[in-house]
Amino acid sequence: MRTETLDRSRGGMWPWLGQRVTAVIIIVTIMVHLVLTHFVAIGQLSYANIGERLATTAVLVNDVLLLVAVTFHALNGVRMVVLDWGLSGKGMRRGFDAFLWVVGILGVTYGIWALWVWVS
Amino acid sequence: MSAQERETANVGAGLWKGIGMWAWILFRISGLVLAAYLFVHVWVISQGRVGGADRLNSFFGFFDKPFLVFLDSVLVAAVLYHALNGVRIILMDFGIGIQRHKAMFWICMLVAIAVLWAFAYKAIPFIF
Numbered sequence: 001m002r003t004e005t006l007d008r009s010r011g012g013m014w015p016w017l018g019q020r021v022t023a024v025i026i027i028v029t030i031m032v033h034l035v036l037t038h039f040v041a042i043g044q045l046s047y048a049n050i051g052e053r054l055a056t057t058a059v060l061v062n063d064v065l066l067l068v069a070v071t072f073h074a075l076n077g078v079r080m081v082v083l084d085w086g087l088s089g090k091g092m093r094r095g096f097d098a099f100l101w102v103v104g105i106l107g108v109t110y111g112i113w114a115l116w117v118w119v120s
Numbered sequence: 121m122s123a124q125e126r127e128t129a130n131v132g133a134g135l136w137k138g139i140g141m142w143a144w145i146l147f148r149i150s151g152l153v154l155a156a157y158l159f160v161h162v163w164v165i166s167q168g169r170v171g172g173a174d175r176l177n178s179f180f181g182f183f184d185k186p187f188l189v190f191l192d193s194v195l196v197a198a199v200l201y202h203a204l205n206g207v208r209i210i211l212m213d214f215g216i217g218i219q220r221h222k223a224m225f226w227i228c229m230l231v232a233i234a235v236l237w238a239f240a241y242k243a244i245p246f247i248f
Contacts, residue, residue: 030203034196039239039242045180047173074155075155077152081148081152107162113166114165115165
């Protein structure tokens, strides 16, 4: 049972742990994100309103943490779906992992770069 | 095999039929939808830097339609389903609720529905 879920061809132990750690981070940060946008500022969504929200450092930290955690979680989730469909060979798996790391790092960098227009 | 062992041995098989199977399928579908939305969301918000305040505000103006607010609530539902079913999976990793995974599923869904109701209560004036 243990080898079945943690075997490398099934994703490996570190991504498995990472998926659960990011899940817990996301549940907390996404609730803050959703309560602020869908409760506190509902109906007032605008460029200026985003600026007001991100002026609070805690909100900015929350959103950046959410972006990093959710990007890892989403791409590792896609990776698990692809591994279940079957990715032949170690080389293919490593290549696909490298591709997802590049997508994730570029995505997070782009997201933070985009948010910084409200910070600077 | 004792009665206790027989019950445990059957748990894995039980996950691949009935509620457990549908929970898993919906978990995957909601996960893929949310993963796709993540990139669309980052791209839309980045228009504030790429095209400035006017361009981002014109996007928000476009989204200000009853049907799109409804879709936004569907997205909240997808987040809540994925989150609460995920909580159930993590609890089961710790050995909590394996014997009663069906009951655990419905308890998690009740929590998801309760939170969704709170969000829907706020969104409904923008939909109707």
